[in-house]
Amino acid sequence: MLEDLQITNIFAIGLVVVSISLLGYFSVKTLITSNSFQQGIKLYQAKDYQGAEAAFRKVIAINSTNDVVRLLLGDLLNNQGKTDEAKELFTQVINRSPKNADAYLRLANILLLQEKQEEALKNLEQSKALFQKQRQPEKAQTIAKIIQQVTTKTK
Structure with a gap:
């Protein structure tokens, strides 16, 4: 005992x-x-x-799970002209967190720089939809304006 x-x-x-x-x-x-x-x-x-x-x-x-830092690093790389590395980081965030509206928006920015308007528009639409679901109508409206501008330029 x-x-x-x-x-x-x-x-x-x-x-x-x-x-x-x-x-x-x-x-x-x-x-x-x-x-x-x-x-x-x-x-x-x-x-x-x-x-x-x-x-x-x-x-x-x-x-390795810190998506905010990945987005910041992607922005930094994009500003330095390292768009492929930035694009990879944004894609990683999307794959890990498919509801991260900012990642879609940042990826769309790079795609626009690479003149891939169709892919960029898909990402912008996804970002807009996510911001609407997250109750951020101001951001969704801003993205809607960007979508309109991109659509007008491609016609």
Whole structure:
């Protein structure tokens, strides 16, 4: 009976130690991610695009599910003329989060730059529909105007 109690206590202590260790690990990971993200934003604002790119890539390496950072990195790459890399990032976000209206909008922008109006219009329509579902009518109206402009230019 005493032996069973000791085994139970040892098991409970081990479980607590493992839980605290995991909590510590995830806290440090979150802190590093947050610091790298903030550093990337500051570098981007200071127009240190290479530094910002490195910081954003570090965040993605630590937290591969962070779609906001993927969108920011895609914007950064697009502004640097690395449209194929940006397009790939936006496509990854769409594949992972098909309800991310911003990803469709950013991909449409690149497609317009590549003069792929038909594909761009599909992405603009998808973005508009998602913004409407997300109760963001102002954004949906803005995209509707862009769709009208693109449609007028292609005729």
